[in-house]
Amino acid sequence: MGLALVLTTISPEIGGVLVRGEKGTAKSTAVRGLAAVLPSISVYAGDRFSIDPDDPSAESPDGPFGPDAVVESRPVRLIELPVGATEDRVVGSLHLESALSRGAVEFEPGLLARAHRGLLYVDEVNLLHDHLVDLLLDAAAMGRVSVERDGVSVSHAARFVLIGTMNPEEGELRPQLLDRFGLTVEVAAPRDPALRVEVVRRRMSFDLDAAAFAERFGGADRALTSRIAAARELVGKVRLTEPGLLKIAEVCAVFEVDGLRADIVTARTAVAHAAWAGRSEVTRADIRRAALLALPHRRRRNPFDAPGIDEDLLDRILGDEELPPEPPEGPGDSGDDSGPEDDSVGLDTPPPSGSGGSTDGGEDGSTDGGEDGSTDGGEPPLVEPGERQRAGVETNTDDSADDQPQGAAAPESVTGAAPAYRPRLLTVTGLGTGRTGGRSKAIGSSGRRIGARESSRGSLHLVETLKAAAGKQATRGRTSGRVELRVEDLRTAVREGREANLVLFCVDASGSMAARKRMAQVKAAVLSLLLDAYRRRDKVGMITFRGEGAELVLPPTGSVDLAAARLDEIPAGGRTPLAEGLLEAARVLQRERLRDRDLRPLLVVVTDGRANFPKKDGQAHGKDAVRRSQQAAAYVAGLGVTTVVIDSESGPMRLGLARQLAAHLEAEHVPVAEVSAEALTSAVHGFTGSTTGRGVA
Template identity: 55%
Template sequence: MTTAVSRTPRFPFSAVVGHDDLRLALVLNAVHPGIGGVLVRGEKGTAKSTAVRALAALLPGLQVVPGCRFRCAPDAPDPECPDGPHAAGGTGEIRPAQLVELPVGATEDRLVGSLDLERALSEGVRAYQPGLLADAHRGVLYVDEVNLLHDHLVDLLLDAAAMGRAHVERDGVSVSHAARFLLVGTMNPEEGELRPQLLDRFGLTVEVRAARDVDTRVEVVRRRLAFEADPQGFAASWDGEEADTARRIADAQDRVTSVRLDDTELRRIAAVCAAFDVDGMRADLVIARAAAAHAAWRGADAVAEQDVRVAARLALPHRRRRDPFDEPGIDEQTLEDALRDAAEQAERDPEPEPPDGGGGEAPDAQPEAGPDGAAGDRGSDGGADRSDAPAPSEPPQTGPPAATSDPGPQDPPAGEVPAAGARPAGDGPTRAAPPPSSPFRARRLEVPGVGEGAPGRRSRARTDAGRVVRPADPGSSAPRRAADVHLPATIVAAAPHQQARGRSGAGLRLHRDDLRHAVREGREGNLVLFVVDASGSMAARKRMGAVSGAVLSLLRDAYQRRDKVGLVTFRGLGSELVLPPTSSVPTAQTRLTTMRTGGRTPLASGLLRARRVLAVERLRDPRRRPLLVLLTDGRATVPARAGGDPVHDACRAAGLLAADGVHTVVVDCESGPVRLGLAARIAEAAGGPLVTVDELSADRVTGVVQAARAA
């Protein structure tokens, strides 16, 4: 006799307190998967994962071709299905909608699938083993902490979500299969941001925060404790609301293809996107699909202004980001103004072909209908935090402006030692740094060699999830996993011994010594420590503005490449650790804008301070390789010891960094007709490349900073 194992039910979707925008965004994607998924941003402990997992239970069951691993629909099977061909119109079997979770540590093989090693080695056939993208077809693919997912996996995931297909070309396998799913990602912004170009690939975004209302928080705790005490009984008490929500989703799915989207509403959508100055046309398409889904959800036959308003409020916040450091958000007043202007324009400029049926009439604004019915209203006014977003910034320049040659009045000539009794680090008047110049697209600075640090996008590294570059040497002591068997090399190693081993059938006879494992290579994030000369010789407004703009551009680059960053400045008689190494790159930007300038140039002190910082970080995270970026004109005026030569001491400090294995890139900020070339001496002592501020721009110079590889 077999005893059925009861599974603990999930927390009911209708019982989630508040978060109306989150639940509405999930429902709209369930109604129209073409919207492109939902990105849920929020602090820890805000029921992000609970709401996503609860949604899968509400999705209607699927008719699936029996035995098809790719969940093809019987009435419209995928003509390229690897398990096909399937005859259209055949009988199907009912399978529940599936929630597939993609772990942060998943490999590329697990996501897209790979060669079936068991069948290849035992039967001698080439067979494809489906991955998570195939499992998620016609279901929900959930990525918790999507901002921590390896970037190459994010690229594969979002490409499949955009195209509705997964293409696999690896290990001698060439497969294409349907991969249409509801993509949901959750993230805590405190742990790092997604790159803006990846943010745009999510259809909708929702910001969730814990309620500050006492009654709401009490209700959250009350329901959670009741669920933990009796999961079955608590879920049963919400069966009515869950069934009603599931029925509404199914009805909306049937209705959405017949919802009318008149030209009046199309013009309204285009006007709103133009008013918010979003890039590309993806926002227009997402809003159109989300508005149609919202109309179907509320039971309407045509899209109206309230549907466009709801769709825009969910689709535009993450597309407002004109800069990686901009906070996502949308100004509600700007949205209302854009909708009003669009309506006024439509009245002044009637359409060439009048819309039919009055679907373009804009009713008065109504409260957005949440996916809760009567049940969802128990306990919260909900909703996401809707902070105002900054106005779009000016387009970035293609390169940094030229620095001026004004050395500033406060720095004595190179070699001069400050007199006894001189004032401390703030000697001489100081002033706030000028505003940074317009940012530009920075070149990639790399640490030479191959590391083993944290996943990122800067320097080459051996990784567990990167691409296979070669088989490991037979005697290699590198970590080995079963999934990392290098099949071609294993077969080559085993082939000469098959006759001696008495092979008579199709399968190979393998010994342990035949196995060859793959060496994978990807990219790592580095510790990028900026050492900035803030002395008087750099204090001329245009020069310091250009330097600050260069640092800001490099910070953006560090943000996109998943680096840790730190900031050391030196001026007067000493140096200062302005920002200890951190993963919060926006914080570094804030510290940069509050930097003080003026005084002498203690270059050696700045380099020695950087060396101490890197020594401490090496103990904390020995696998993360450092990259030191020094921005200076090289005019050292303060020695490291009494009676010493300032430039010589700076060169000695640079040599100590080189001896520690620190890769240093020196950015020469000197300009004007007369140049001393002192920064070149520092670069030579550090054993690193020397570049100018202009050469940091990826749009102006080709291949300059790549000299870091050959250094």
């Protein structure tokens, strides 16, 4: 993590860093500490857009600045982008005080302007609203921000190092933004007790006397600042030879990364790593380290694929020998713009031994373990556990469960999912008020403006505010001059966008479900809906019932990756306690309703309806179980939750129990054979249209 942060500040063109890791691993602490060790920058005094005085092509909306303009030095800014920030705060907007008091149209710069030539930090970047993600994508791609609104037309430079931190358990990042991060690292807390003790000791020392603690490590900080400055001076002189470029291209091609951004980022990172180590030419070790930082997150083919890279394969591609020297140029050959003609350019002295701290273990850049965020277990696995099952491979193909008596318990088995498909959009009709997402229509802070309302909180609707005040000026004794505004005049914009929903799966994992590959079909349907939930930024939860009861295998979470992993691990076998599964679903929905009343739920029950449960004598009683399941279904129906029953029963002999269950649940009934994307989506969409306004009791 430390190395990735340093490299992207040495060469900002790399494109920033995404730090993924479990909670409590000092991700935010490391990022905030980075700004303190970066060399200062020169700016014009009073320039709110921080252009570079040494760049004659740089233009500032506060300019122009003449040759006599005062130039000052200031520390690099670390600008934090809150997850709940508004669009006006990010890109800038009309200066309200100037507009209302003097009638002047002035631009108030946003966070992207303040971040120019500095660091833009987004904590919990995976929870960032979609409209803010789009703004960051545009700014990162263009290096500029253009604002055209409310009579303001401004364009300014916005080149910054984008740093994001996230906990994967809270949900994954949109693929569009994920690819914009040049480097990514996985971090975890150390497992060595001695290292953990040292962390606690230093934290307690800092809490007792922060000034003394800072002074204790002041020398190492200053040495690190000097080393970063020296690396920045050297990075433009580092030579990346043709054999090195070919090796980078070979690595990216073998790992089948999308596009050419990976090649470019790997090359820039290798050059920065060589400069950091004080070398004037890129070596094999530089390319290896760059690939470990730049490629893992670009190898994901599906949202549920685990990021990672096979280091053994990488070493086989790079080989054991150092990069061959570039052949000398012959007559008529064009020069190489990748570096200086003089290969001997380098630092006069080697990097300070104490400046790297734990960031870099040696000048050759070939240290293993820790620099790229890997722990004792190495890189994340190349193949996610359960991927073989998702490919449609079954570990048990016992088809005899249907032939067993209804009360008998079938043996346990783990069945893989059939190939997933892309489902159509499932929406809840009406207008919700939930958090920003991509599923159902909602009134929120983003989206198209459809009106205004009287309020002092939210995005100000200037025109409606002035209209509301204009009709009251006479009663306030004003006939000319400035418009007198009061709190009751304020109007905020009403916007219609999209919200996320809670999709709760209640999956029958009994023995009858294991028969005749039913579970493969069921898991394919659930996996397809999970893929859609990933894209829509929904919360998902999963309940399974089998044997003697029901289990909440995944509490509602934003991480659909966890749901997919748990889906792979679900065994099938035993009896069918359907009532217990429905009652557990009711408890989860009621609990989530208390936590967030604006999060509208969708319950998906997957079963064949063959309810039975064991008694103390070990015998299953089907009639009692059916009656209890009907009572439980009626209770769930009383909660007013939109529900779909996926009937997994197959074969020529069908009892129709799932259809009866759907009637008691007041739910739509969909046979599993018809659970194509179109059939399932149409069924749910049609059902939700008749339940507008219903909520959980």
